[in-house]
Amino acid sequence: MRLIRTKAAFAAAALAFSLAACGEAGNDDEGKDLEGKEDAAASFEDGTRMKELAEAGSVTIGHKTDQPGVGFLAAGDDAPTGFDIEIAKILAAELGIDSADIKWVETISDNREPFLKEGENGKVDLVLASYSITDERRAEVGQAGPYMETGQQLLVKSDSDIDDVADVKGKEVCSVTGSTSLEQIEAQGAKPVGFEAYSDCVEKVLDGTVEAMTTDGTILMGYAAQNEGELKVVGEEFSEERIGVGYSLNNPEMCQFINDTLEKAFEDGSWEEAFTSTLGKSGVETPEPPAVDECPAA
Numbered sequence: 001m002r003l004i005r006t007k008a009a010f011a012a013a014a015l016a017f018s019l020a021a022c023g024e025a026g027n028d029d030e031g032k033d034l035e036g037k038e039d040a041a042a043s044f045e046d047g048t049r050m051k052e053l054a055e056a057g058s059v060t061i062g063h064k065t066d067q068p069g070v071g072f073l074a075a076g077d078d079a080p081t082g083f084d085i086e087i088a089k090i091l092a093a094e095l096g097i098d099s100a101d102i103k104w105v106e107t108i109s110d111n112r113e114p115f116l117k118e119g120e121n122g123k124v125d126l127v128l129a130s131y132s133i134t135d136e137r138r139a140e141v142g143q144a145g146p147y148m149e150t151g152q153q154l155l156v157k158s159d160s161d162i163d164d165v166a167d168v169k170g171k172e173v174c175s176v177t178g179s180t181s182l183e184q185i186e187a188q189g190a191k192p193v194g195f196e197a198y199s200d201c202v203e204k205v206l207d208g209t210v211e212a213m214t215t216d217g218t219i220l221m222g223y224a225a226q227n228e229g230e231l232k233v234v235g236e237e238f239s240e241e242r243i244g245v246g247y248s249l250n251n252p253e254m255c256q257f258i259n260d261t262l263e264k265a266f267e268d269g270s271w272e273e274a275f276t277s278t279l280g281k282s283g284v285e286t287p288e289p290p291a292v293d294e295c296p297a298a
Contacts, residue, residue, distance in 0.1 A: 040096025062107030068222030086274030110178030127246030144258035145244030151237025
């Protein structure tokens with residue numbers, strides 16, 4: 001399943017994401033605050049991380065701030081917006097935690113695993129930050145889901161001759177350090193260049209330092225919209241990215257809780273609502289929810 005396929009869909013996405021990038025991402029029609037499920041703590045077994053969080057009435061969630069439509073913090077806003085953020089609110093609500101009681105922590109690609117592993121329970125409880133599921137990451141942290149599937153594409157200057165991934169062989173292509181995108185583009189014969197933030201990578205494409213940027217197509221469209229007339233998304237998707245929820249391996253019981261909550265959201269329409277209020281504002285048809293992976297044996 002792919003989220004965005006056609007040039008017509010991209011044109012619509014560019015319009016919607018440009019509104020978000022101009023500071024309207026935090027308005028009332030993109031997502032909503034959710035109230036926590038009543039008496040949630042009573043539904044969890046003693047000693048589980050879920051019960052601890054439910055009793056504490058707060059959860060700390062790592063997220064991106066520079067990805068319009070996915071995870072974005074507009075200037076002057078107190079809370080982030082985007083599809084990742086709406087899924088995070090659904091998980092928090094199942095723990096009995098109101099959206100207002102979520103502690104949001106900006107998380108870049110390179111520190112997602114360290115934030116989950118830091119200290120006894122980590123600097124964050126969960127990571128929802130365009131977090132592709134991989135075997136390598138699952139060796140360090142837990143990853144439940146996925147809750148979205150997408151694919152990797154290229155972002156280039158509007159006057160670029162690059163039309164597809166075959167055109168970047170031997171050329172420098174950037175993404176963020178710690179992302180799977182760098183590995184994927186190197187496998188395609190390009191020279192990977194890593195930066196700490198996506199915005200740094202975009203600037204290098206704009207000034208001609210690198211030929212292209214690469215990551216999930218949904219993210220690239222947001223940047224094309226922010227730089228309308230200067231940047232464009234090109235090429236077919238050349239990877240499959242399965243976006244999931246990160247949690248600490250110190251708390252393996254979180255996996256089944258996350259998966260159960262995601263499947264409930266798939267069935268009751270809240271996942272669809274999360275999509276339509278964020279990425280769906282581009283006019284893209286809401287895809288079918290993905291199948292979640294089985295949790296590791298205890």
